[in-house]
Amino acid sequence: MSDPADSQPAAPLRLVDVQVAVAAELDRIGEVIDDLGAAFTEAGHELALVGGPVRDAMLGRRSNDLDFTTSARPEQSERILRAWGDAWWDMGRAFGTIGARKGEWVVEVTTYRSEAYDPDSRKPEVEYGDSLAGDLGRRDFTVNAMAIRLPGREIVDPHGGVLDLAHRVLRTPGTPEQSFSDDPLRMMRAARFAAQLGFDVDEDVVRAMTEMAGRIEIISAERVRDELVKLICAPTPRPGLALLVDTGLADHVLPELPALKLERDEHHRHKDVYDHTLTVLEQAIDLEPRLAERADITAPDFVSRFAALMHDVGKPRTRKFTGDGTVTFHHHDVVGAKITRKRMRALKFSNDEVDAVTKLVELHLRFHGYGTGEWTDSAVRRYVRDAGDQLERLHVLTRADCTTRNKRKADRLRRTYDDLEARIERLAGEEELAAIRPDLDGNQIMEILGIGPGREVGTAYKWLLELRLDNGPMSTEDATAALKQWWAAGGGAAPEPPPQD
Structure with missing residues (x-):
């Protein structure tokens, strides 16, 4: 499990450290930003490095994917980038964006713009702007509303983004109500940045998220899905997920998560399923290095993380109270798999992702029939056969699902699963378990x-x-x-x- 110290608020950054970090990063990417800035200036246009790359430079983070904003219209940017880069593309032309690659560097150049949503529309209406200040004013958060004019490397910060970055807080350039009205997905981005950057979210922003949570309904399932994936794959997703639940956003995008906050009373006691679920997610993240040997799995691994998040979503529908004061959740694995499949399909996940996550949810209790090692070799073979290509992820989920504070019980479960994995490894060496098939075709x-x-x-x-x-x-x-x-x-x-x- 993650060290509790990891969840403590980080100390504010010193402005001098921010200045040193950004200067070092600008020197590193200088061959790109200076050259490209000169090319746009010679053509009579303005160019500025903007958004995430500026924020990350101030945090001392490196990236070879760079975003720029410009006074040039897309066709003018295209001409410059064609001459500058090794390759170019215009898939974002409808939003004013032209991309290019030169060596190891990837750049996207977007015309100054402002965009807003019609109250009943899922798509932004894009209008080109005429100034850098106007472009920065329409961005989601002040820490993303900073720019560096090129080629002179002048920092432009009209909304106090440097100070907010130093204090690790997320605020909007204008009122959060206007920002979230323009693009409701920004409410989910607030949760994502809280998870990615470890920043606090300003009280006014949280209040607006709570009051306007229902507006997320106008956003397409695909955009919601992509933002949710980024949040879950962040270094510490728990604060972001908690923010979604606390503001009511999760009720609209992932209602199964707040539903885990089951009512409890003095007569029927059971583990806090919501808190348990977030702890399982954290422990699954800690166990991700176990997946490193799989060439087709890269960290952060969304499938194992989302399976951890969804593994108990069947409990609210299967909870039963017994006469002796205990609570049961019979078949919550099977019910949870069906709920997970339905939610992932609604969010437009690929069939492969849906199948992988739902298989893990359905199998997450299977190990508990192992007892203290009573399974026959036949049962072990079936465990491997049913897990299929998700066996390594099932190992991670099953181990992460142990959140007991009883050290003796936790050690016993760990040793028992160690024994199961050892038996699987032995049988695999003897019988090629990964490709079990009949002895006759x-x-x-x-x-x-x-x-x-x-x-x-x-x-x-x-x-x-x-x-x-x-x-x-x-x-x-x-x-x-x-x-x-x-x-x-x-x-x-x-x-x-x-x-x-």
Whole structure:
């Protein structure tokens, strides 16, 4: 679990440190910003480094992806970037953005603009502006409303972003009500930046988020999804998620999370599911290095994190009170998987992401049937077979799901799962568990039984797979004998109807 000290407010930055950091970063990227600034100036246009790259430079963070704003119109930016870069693209032309790459550097240049939402529209109406000050005034937060004019490297900070950055606070350039009315997604960005940067959110901003939470409904599912992914993949997502819940935004974008705040009373006690869930997420993040050996998984890993966040969402619907004062959540794994699938589809996640997360949610309790190691090899094989390509993530989720404060119990669960993983590794070395399949293929089945393609072949194949899971690998001769015996006993016949009373 994360060190509690990590959640303590960070000390304010000293302005002198900010100045030193930005100077060092501007020197590092000087070959790009000075050259590009000169090119736009020679063409009669203004250019400024803006937004996240300026903020990150002041925080001492490096990036080779640079954002600029300019007085030039898109077609004028295109001409300059064509001559400057190795490649260019205009997928953002509708929003005034032209991109280019030169060596290891990637730049995006956007015409000064202002954008606002019609009350019933999901898409911003883009209008070009004529000044840097006007462009900065329309941005989401003051720490993102700073610029560096090029090629002279003059810092432009009309809204006090440097001071807010030094004090690690998120404020809007104008009133938060106007900012969130212009683009309601900025409310989710406040939560995301709280998670990414470890900043506090100004009280007026929180108040506006709470009062205007319902306005997020006009934003497309895809934009909400992308912002949610960025939040969950932040270094410390818990503060951002808590902000979504506390302001009511989560009720609109991820209602399953606040629903975990189950009512409790003195007669029916159970673990705080909401707090437990956020702790499981933190512990899953701490365990992410275990996934490093998988070439197809990169940290931060959204799938394992979102599975941790959703693993208990079935509990509110399955909670039952018993006469002795205990509480049960029978089948919350299966119910939770269905809820997770529905939510992820509503947010337009890919089928692969939906399948991966829902499989983990559905399987997250399976280990608890292991007891103290009573599973047979057959049960271990089925655990691996059912987890499939999500086995490593299931290891992470299952271990993260232990949040007990009882050290003895926690140590016992850890040792028991260590034992299960050791058995999986042993069987994997002996039996190629990652590719469990019957000892005979479809062609062999048809040849041995003297049948053609059809239902019987599929039935025989499934029976052989279960035999393989029960007994482990078999020789071709033994598998053939077993198949013939099963067939002779009527294994391929249609099941008999149940007896009539």
